[in-house]
Amino acid sequence: MAASLKYRRVLLKLSGEALMGAQAYGIDVSAVERIASDIKGAVDEGVQLCLVIGGGNIFRGLSGAAAGIDRSTADYMGMLATIMNALAMQAALERAGLPTRVQSAIPIMSICEPYIRRRAIRHMEKGRVVIFAAGTGNPFFTTDTAAALRAAEMACNAMFKATQVDGVYSDDPKRVKNAERYDFLTYHEVLSRDLKVMDASAISLSRENKIPIVVFSIHEQGTLSAVLKGQGRSTVIGERH
Numbered sequence: 001m002a003a004s005l006k007y008r009r010v011l012l013k014l015s016g017e018a019l020m021g022a023q024a025y026g027i028d029v030s031a032v033e034r035i036a037s038d039i040k041g042a043v044d045e046g047v048q049l050c051l052v053i054g055g056g057n058i059f060r061g062l063s064g065a066a067a068g069i070d071r072s073t074a075d076y077m078g079m080l081a082t083i084m085n086a087l088a089m090q091a092a093l094e095r096a097g098l099p100t101r102v103q104s105a106i107p108i109m110s111i112c113e114p115y116i117r118r119r120a121i122r123h124m125e126k127g128r129v130v131i132f133a134a135g136t137g138n139p140f141f142t143t144d145t146a147a148a149l150r151a152a153e154m155a156c157n158a159m160f161k162a163t164q165v166d167g168v169y170s171d172d173p174k175r176v177k178n179a180e181r182y183d184f185l186t187y188h189e190v191l192s193r194d195l196k197v198m199d200a201s202a203i204s205l206s207r208e209n210k211i212p213i214v215v216f217s218i219h220e221q222g223t224l225s226a227v228l229k230g231q232g233r234s235t236v237i238g239e240r241h
Contacts (some may be wrong), residue, residue: 005045005046005070005228005229006159006228006229007157007228008046008047008048008157008231009047009048009049009124009154009155009156009157010042010047010048010049010050010156010157010158010159010160010228011049011050011051011052011147011150011154011156011158011159011160012018012049012050012052012160012162012224013052013053013054013143013144013147013159013160013161013162013198014035014051014052014053014054014089014162014200014218015054015056015057015162015163016053016054016055016056016057016058016081016082016085016117016162017051017054017056017057018035018053018162018218019031019032019035019053019057019085019088019089020057021032021232024056025057025058026058026086026139027057027058027088029086029167032088032089032092032162032217033088033092033095033096034095034221035089035092035218035220036089036092036095036096036098036223037039037096037221038218038222038223038224039051039093039096039129039224040084040093040096040097040098041222041224042224042225042228043100043127043129044069045225045228046082047201047228048124048125048127049129049130050120050124050129050130050131050132050150050154050156051086051089051123051129051130051132051142052082052133052135052143052146052147052150053082053085053089053131053133054082054083054085054143055078055079055080055081055082055084055085055143056078057081057085058081058084058085059074059077059078059080059081060078061074061075061077061078061139062074065080069222070231071139071140072139074158075135075139075140076106077141078135079105079106079133079134079135080106080134081113081139082133082134082143083102083104083108083112083133083134085109086102086104086112086131086133087102087111087112088202089131090102090131093129095119098128098129099126099127099128099129100128100129100130100131101113101120101123101128101129101131102129102130102131102132102133103115103116103119103120103130103132103133104132104133104134105132105134105135105136105137105138105146106134106137108134112133112222115132115137117153119235120132120153120154121154121155124154126179130145130149132146132150136149141201142193142199142202143197143203144199144201144202145199145201145202145205146200147159147161147198147202148198148201148203148205148206148209148211149205151206151209151211151213152205152206152208152209154201156211157211157212158211158212158213158214159206159212159213159214160213160214160216160227161197161198161213161214161215161216162216162217162218162224162226163215163217163218164218164219165217166181166216166217166220166223166233166234167181167183167215167216167233167234167235168181168185168190168195168197168215168219168235168237169181169182169183170182170193170195179236181184182235183235183236184234184235184236184237184238184239184240185235186237186238186239186240187203187204187206187207187237187238187239188207190203190237191203191204193214197213197215197237198213198239202235206237207239210239212236212237212238213237213238214227214234214235214236214237215234215235215236215237216219216223216232216233216234216235217233
């Protein structure tokens with residue numbers, strides 16, 4: 001089965017909002033289990049997978065800073081939210097039968113492993129899913145940037161960005177009916193057109209390390225496995241050959 005895979009080692013970036021389901025905030029267990037089922041399907045086909053999950057469903061650093069909390073403190077609160085999401089996803093993945101490890105950039109030894117690059121790679125080689133929590137461990141860096149950094153450190157073939165829609169559009173397709181959908185974009189085009197896919201530092205880091213970014217919808221069951229094989233609807237961000 002692994003022969004049909006276009007990407008063999010992948011970092012999957014999930015927003016915290018993906019874990020909310022139909023709720024206004026927090027963690028919807030059924031939404032987490034549906035995503036875990038998709039991840040299991042991908043791993044069963046032979047892909048080595050690691051994850052970075054945002055914390056926006058629980059606490060968002062920028063909005064916390066806007067509310068009057070010191071920005072560094074707000075960002076650390078957001079990092080703690082990502083640890084909560086990582087533990088929820090770990091529980092769902094292990095219920096689905098996948099061995100999973102959570103590694104945190106902020107040492108929190110009684111709950112999960114500290115981030116150790118070589119150990120993370122070894123886990124993936126043994127078929128375990130690794131969830132990277134607490135961003136980069138530093139304030140002022142988003143989980144998008146953390147995802148691009150970990151994808152480079154893990155020597156991933158691609159970074160998969162799971163979103164609410166099936167690719168990158170010229171505008172928000174939920175607000176603008178005739179928004180143009182792209183099948184392929186270069187890193188430069190994303191930056192120059194100011195397309196709100198990921199923050200600029202994440203795009204630049206991916207470009208430097210020649211890691212394509214694949215943007216797809218997490219809401220349709222089976223899409224992850226399809227896109228891993230180069231099928232399904234997605235937008236690929238990379239370099240033209």
